[in-house]
Amino acid sequence: MKDQQVFAMKLAKVYPLLVAKGERKGRTRQEVDQVICWLTGYDQEGLARQLAKDVDYGTFFRQAPRIHPNYTQIRGVVCGCRVETIEDPLMRQIRCLDKLVDELAKGKAMDKILRNGEETATPAV
Secondary structure, three states: OHHHHHHHOEHHHHHHHHHHHHHHOOOOHHHHHHHHHHHHOOOHHHHHHHHHHOOEHHHHHHOOOOOOHHHHHOOOEEOOEEHHHOOOHHHHHHHHHHHHHHHHHOOOOHHHHOOOOOOOOOOOO
8 A cells, every 4th residue: 555655645745855965965956856767768858758747756767768677786774674675666766766765865976877887787685
């Protein structure tokens, strides 16, 4: 039930919260957008279209052009859950975005956030 509530939230309501989290810590909207686009495969125009269409969060991720293959490298705790142990693929992707924005807000370097240079092999879980 809780998952369904997250999936049904409007992207247009969640997006400003993600941006605000980054901006409170001195990061920019462009950096938040870069993280979102890296994870989902949307370009800037695609992200803007999804916001304008007022899609829900679940639809935003289901319609994503390409979830980045390195998303499996995202680990840690967000919202009280270890992202690498979340079984529902859609919820895992959503929580991975939360984790990426958390890392951004904590001042982590963008190349580390985007898992550049890390292996793309899926780790054993």
